[in-house]
Amino acid sequence: MxxxxxxxxxxxxxxxxxxxxxxxxxxxxxxxxxxxxxxGDGPKKTLVNVQTLVEGxxxxxxYTPLRxxxxxxxxxxxxxxxxxxxxxxxxxxxxxVSNRYSVEALDELYAGxxxxxxxxxxxxxxxxxxxxxxxxVISVTVVxxxxxxSLTRRSGASHNDLICVSGDLGSAxxxxxxxxxxxxxxxxxxxxxxxxxxxxxxxxxxxxPEPRTDxxxxxxxxxxVPTSMTDVSEGLADSLxxxxxxxxxxxxxxxxxxxxxxxxxxxxxxxSRNMLPVSCALNxxxxxxxxxxxxxKDYEQVKQMEGVHIIGYVTEPGMPALMVTPQNTTIELRAxxxxxxxx
Amino acid sequence: MxxxxxxxxxxxxxxxxxxxxxxxxxxxxxxxxxxxxxxGDGPKKTLVNVQTLVEGxxxxxxYTPLRxxxxxxxxxxxxxxxxxxxxxxxxxxxxxVSNRYSVEALDELYAGxxxxxxxxxxxxxxxxxxxxxxxxVISVTVVxxxxxxSLTRRSGASHNDLICVSGDLGSAxxxxxxxxxxxxxxxxxxxxxxxxxxxxxxxxxxxxPEPRTDxxxxxxxxxxVPTSMTDVSEGLADSLxxxxxxxxxxxxxxxxxxxxxxxxxxxxxxxSRNMLPVSCALNxxxxxxxxxxxxxKDYEQVKQMEGVHIIGYVTEPGMPALMVTPQNTTIELRAxxxxxxxx
Numbered sequence: 144m145x146x147x148x149x150x151x152x153x154x155x156x157x158x159x160x161x162x163x164x165x166x167x168x169x170x171x172x173x174x175x176x177x178x179x180x181x182x183g184d185g186p187k188k189t190l191v192n193v194q195t196l197v198e199g200x201x202x203x204x205x206y207t208p209l210r211x212x213x214x215x216x217x218x219x220x221x222x223x224x225x226x227x228x229x230x231x232x233x234x235x236x237x238x239x240v241s242n243r244y245s246v247e248a249l250d251e252l253y254a255g256x257x258x259x260x261x262x263x264x265x266x267x268x269x270x271x272x273x274x275x276x277x278x279x280v281i282s283v284t285v286v287x288x289x290x291x292x293s294l295t296r297r298s299g300a301s302h303n304d305l306i307c308v309s310g311d312l313g314s315a316x317x318x319x320x321x322x323x324x325x326x327x328x329x330x331x332x333x334x335x336x337x338x339x340x341x342x343x344x345x346x347x348x349x350x351x352p353e354p355r356t357d358x359x360x361x362x363x364x365x366x367x368v369p370t371s372m373t374d375v376s377e378g379l380a381d382s383l384x385x386x387x388x389x390x391x392x393x394x395x396x397x398x399x400x401x402x403x404x405x406x407x408x409x410x411x412x413x414x415s416r417n418m419l420p421v422s423c424a425l426n427x428x429x430x431x432x433x434x435x436x437x438x439x440k441d442y443e444q445v446k447q448m449e450g451v452h453i454i455g456y457v458t459e460p461g462m463p464a465l466m467v468t469p470q471n472t473t474i475e476l477r478a479x480x481x482x483x484x485x486x
Numbered sequence: 487m488x489x490x491x492x493x494x495x496x497x498x499x500x501x502x503x504x505x506x507x508x509x510x511x512x513x514x515x516x517x518x519x520x521x522x523x524x525x526g527d528g529p530k531k532t533l534v535n536v537q538t539l540v541e542g543x544x545x546x547x548x549y550t551p552l553r554x555x556x557x558x559x560x561x562x563x564x565x566x567x568x569x570x571x572x573x574x575x576x577x578x579x580x581x582x583v584s585n586r587y588s589v590e591a592l593d594e595l596y597a598g599x600x601x602x603x604x605x606x607x608x609x610x611x612x613x614x615x616x617x618x619x620x621x622x623v624i625s626v627t628v629v630x631x632x633x634x635x636s637l638t639r640r641s642g643a644s645h646n647d648l649i650c651v652s653g654d655l656g657s658a659x660x661x662x663x664x665x666x667x668x669x670x671x672x673x674x675x676x677x678x679x680x681x682x683x684x685x686x687x688x689x690x691x692x693x694x695p696e697p698r699t700d701x702x703x704x705x706x707x708x709x710x711v712p713t714s715m716t717d718v719s720e721g722l723a724d725s726l727x728x729x730x731x732x733x734x735x736x737x738x739x740x741x742x743x744x745x746x747x748x749x750x751x752x753x754x755x756x757x758s759r760n761m762l763p764v765s766c767a768l769n770x771x772x773x774x775x776x777x778x779x780x781x782x783k784d785y786e787q788v789k790q791m792e793g794v795h796i797i798g799y800v801t802e803p804g805m806p807a808l809m810v811t812p813q814n815t816t817i818e819l820r821a822x823x824x825x826x827x828x829x
Contacts, residue, residue, distance in 0.1 A: 154589035161615060164589060168596040169613040172603075173576075180578050180611035182629060189532065193612065193627045195580045199619040233516075235523050237538045237625070246497035246507060253511040260515075268523035269536065270512035272504060276542045282580070282625040284536050286525060 160478060162388070176389060177296050178226040178373055179287070188294055190287040192223040198278035205329075206322040209248055211350045212281070213255025219376070220285035221263050222354035222431040226374035227296065228362065229289030231354075234260055235269030237282040244279065252281075263356060293368050295435065300371040300390035304436040304457040307369075309358045309450050311402040312379050313420055316427025317410040318342070318349030320418075345406045352431040358451065359433075365444045369435035378426040380476040382434045383464050390436075393462025396455030399469050425466070425476065503821060505731070519732060520639050521569035521716055522630070531637055533630040535566040541621035548672075549665040552591055554693040555624070556598025562719070563628035564606050565697035565774040569717035570639065571705065572632035574697075577603055578612030580625040587622065595624075606699060636711050638778065643714040643733035647779040647800040650712075652701045652793050654745040655722050656763055659770025660753035661685070661692030663761075688749045695774040701794065702776075708787045712778035721769040723819040725777045726807050733779075736805025739798030742812050768809070768819065 156164060165174075175181065179190040196202060196216050217234055224231040236256060238249065249272070260267050265285070325337040339346060355374075362369065371390055375382045379401070387394050403420045411418045436457055437445050445451055458465075464476040499507060509519075518524065522533040539545060539559055560577055567574040579599060581592065592615070603610050608628070668680040682689060698717075705712065714733055718725045722744070730737050746763045754761045779800055780788050788794055801808075807819040 152590065156583070156585060156587065156589055156592070156615075159589050164592070164615055165613055167589070168592055168615070169610060172600070172610040172613070174611060174613050180576065182576055182611065189629075191534070191576075191578055191612065191627065191629060193536070193578050193580045193614065193625055195538075195582055195614075195616055195623065195625050197582050197616065197618045197623060200582070200617050233523065233525055233534075235534055235536050235627075237536045239538055239540050239543075239623075240499070242499060244499065246499055246502050246510070247495065249499070249507070249511055257515070267512060267515040268517060268525065269534065270508055270515070270517050271536065271538075272499075272507055272511070273538055273540065274543050275540045280538065280540060280582075280623050282536055282538050284534065284578075284627045286532075286534060 162478065175296070178223040179229070181227070181294065186291045188289050188291055190224050190227055190229045190289055191284065192220055193282065193284045194220045194223070196281040198280070203326070205326050207350065209251035210255035213252040214259040214351055216281045216283050217256050217259035217265070217285075218352050218354050219431055220283040221259070221265065221356065222352070222374045222376070224285055224287035225354050225356050225359050226372055226433060227289060228293050228359055228369065228372060229287040230356070230359070231263060231265050231285050231287040233266050233268045233286045235284040236267065237271040237273065239273040239275045239280040241275050241277050241279070263354065293363070295369045295372040297371050297373050297386050297389035300386055300392055300436040300457045301438070302392060302457055302459050304370050304438055305442060305445065305453050306394060306396060306434070306436050306455040306457060307445055307451050307453050308375065308379070308402065308432055308434050309355050310430065310432040311404045311407070312375065312430050312432065313423030313427045314345045314348040314404045314407045315352060315429040315431070316349070316423045317407040318345035318347070319429070320410055320414060321345060322349065342406060342410065344404060345410060349429060352429065354431060355433045361448050365448065367437055367441045367444050369437050372433060372435035375430045375432045375434050376428060378424070378428040379434065380425040380464070381428070381478055383476055384478055386434065386436065387464045390457070391460050393458035393460070393464060394455060395458050395465045395467060397467050400452060400454040402452045505821065518639070521566040522572070524570070524637065529634045531632050531634055533567050533570055533572045533632055534627065535563055536625065536627045537563045537566070539624040541623065546669070548669050550693065552594035553598035556595040557602040557694050559624045559626050560599050560602035560608070560628075561695050561697050562774055563626040564602070564608065564699065565695070565717045565719070567628055567630035568697050568699050568702050569715055569776060570632060571636050571702055571712065571715060572630040573699070573702070574606060574608050574628050574630040576609050576611045576629045578627040579610065580614040580616065582616040582618045582623040584618050584620050584622070606697065636706065638712045638715040640714050640716050640729050640732035643729055643735055643779040643800045644781070645735060645800055645802050647713050647781055648785060648788065648796050649726075649737060649739060649777070649779050649798040649800060650788055650794050650796050651718065651722070651745065651775055651777050652698050653773065653775040654747045654750070655718065655773050655775065656766030656770045657688045657691040657747045657750045658695060658772040658774070659692070659766045660750040661688035661690070662772070663753055663757060664688060665692065685749060685753065687747060688753060692772060695772065697774060698776045704791050708791065710780055710784045710787050712780050715776060715778035718773045718775045718777050719771060721767075721771040722777065723768040723807070724771070724821055726819055727821055729777065729779065730807045733800070734803050736801035736803070736807060737798060738801050738808045738810060740810050743795060743797040745795045
């Protein structure tokens with residue numbers, strides 16, 4: 144039989160980092176490094192995105208209602224279509240489960256999926272189930288469309304473009320922190336009643352994110368085509384680095400401009416190690432907000448857009464990705480490595 | 487926190503069966519029950535298929551070379567496009583692994599994927615990696631196209647149509663049996679050298695299946711559009727039941743007409759419980775051959791096609807799916823339940 148070990152050396156995935164790993168694995172292919180694959184030769188492009196969620200890594204069954212999980216799995220795939228200024232049209236779902244799950248559990252999961260599809264006018268055109276030895280794996284493929292003229296990639300930002308972000312940042316991670324805290328307390332004492340009062344917003348942000356298709360619609364209405372865009376799935380720092388790297392520019396954002404909800408700040412102050420809210424915003428992830436750049440000429444338009452914050456600007460090629468603090472010191476933003484694998 | 491248990495009752499997935507489960511979960515949606523989702527309003531259709539492979543269920547790392555696994559994961563997704571008489575064009579890959587896997591291991595996996603993409607003229611347009619706590623999960627989305635006039639669904643078979651199958655059946659399962667036997671022997675004695683002599687064909691059939699795009703091309707060349715088609719991924723019985731059910735007809739196939747390779751027969755005779763080769767063909771699965779029906783007028787054309795076997799015919803609506811033995815007794819074909827979950 145052929146041997147499984149082909150190489151003498153062994154490089155850990157965490158040594159390389161996710162971006163470099165994907166570049167290495169897809170070298171010489173048509174993979175674009177955008178949020179979706181872009182298909183079609185004509186002016187109407189087809190966008191395709193696949194999201195895989197793995198139990199124990201991407202979700203914890205201890206505090207994730209199945210209906211919410213179903214909703215979220217569709218929502219984050221739609222978010223990737225929105226991140227290219229496109230419109231999601233169809234979803235294909237593949238769920239692999241162990242026999243720990245009942246038919247009724249899958250009913251709940253799919254009920255959440257159908258709800259999200261309905262809300263965002265997406266047709267479920269494919270469903271499949273498979274089996275695992277343990278746990279659940281959800282794979283969602285979303286197909287969308289965009290006109291070539293409005294399709295927005297990560298690579299189009301230029302020097303002096305304005306950097307904008309929708310909604311607020313760090314709240315999904317704050318929600319996760321609350322749930323993890325309650326889980327630990329529950330494990331110590333199963334009679335314990337979870338105390339989630341006053342955290343409804345951050346919990347909803349984590350358990351049931353909404354893709355920002357409303358921002359895509361608002362941009363269209365105002366005739367603004369962003370020069371580059373991505374969604375904030377692994378934290379603002381990661382998303383900024385993606386845009387910078389793809390566009391070959393630097394960027395500078397202002398800490399005091401970062402939109403952070405008061406519940407996020409409250410969760411941070413309650414945490415034992417006194418976490419900084421800005422750390423949640425930069426590195427927390429799972430916000431599924433849109434990060435985009437626009438040309439200076441569109442300043443008046445984006446300034447008036449509800450829920451859009453101008454947080455900085457694009458700097459010259461060769462410059463790093465920086466955050467300026469209120470004390471006017473600059474911090475270089477870095478990726479947080481390969482999320483999950485090296486945790 | 488919302489409760490995870492919503493229902494008093496609990497129905498096991500194995501009680502319901504895979505087909506009924508998927509129908510239940512996707513009720514009221516545009517899911518078609520075909521091998522791919524079909525998108526587009528015009529005469530040119532876009533086909534999309536997602537395949538998820540889970541370590542420990544769909545593959546065993548003990549005897550699966552990573553390069554073969556990569557090849558196979560693309561091949562079976564392409565097979566689903568072929569199963570609708572379409573042509574695969576693009577592939578998107580998402581691989582979730584634990585830190586047990588090195589970068590070099592992923593290199594091997596992707597090398598196999600690239601090889602299969604190249605061989606079948608498919609562009610890899612999206613690649614992603616994620617993490618699991620344990621094991622590997624591979625998700626492949628393949629996008630293809632078909633003209634509306636040649637697109638073949640499962641539902642078009644009519645009474646008296648001929649039932650055809652490509653290649654041979656049961657050999658992939660025979661290959662799996664050989665590998666499982668060697669694994670057990672190895673586990674009992676790690677100094678043991680595997681004896682795979684004379685099984686090269688069945689091993690290749692299991693480890694590195696080829697999608698039958700050549701059959702799709704040959705059908706086109708001869709101007710034959712099948713009335714219905716699917717691929718043989720879970721055994722001939724399962725595929726026949728899919729076509730029968732979708733077309734609302736019965737079917738009758740002849741045991742002596744089923745194409746079975748001599749290596750498959752040899753593996754069966756060597757197995758301790760003296761397995762019947764026809765059982766491998768009916769229930770073994772993973773052959774990725776094409777099962778299709780053609781109208782009687784195309785008899786001369788398909789008779790001349792290399793590697794195509796006419797194994798029976800479609801019977802009237804309301805009739806069951808039957809196999810006629812050489813002794814002229816009939817056996818009703820049944821699905822083997824939910825593969826994997828209830829193993």
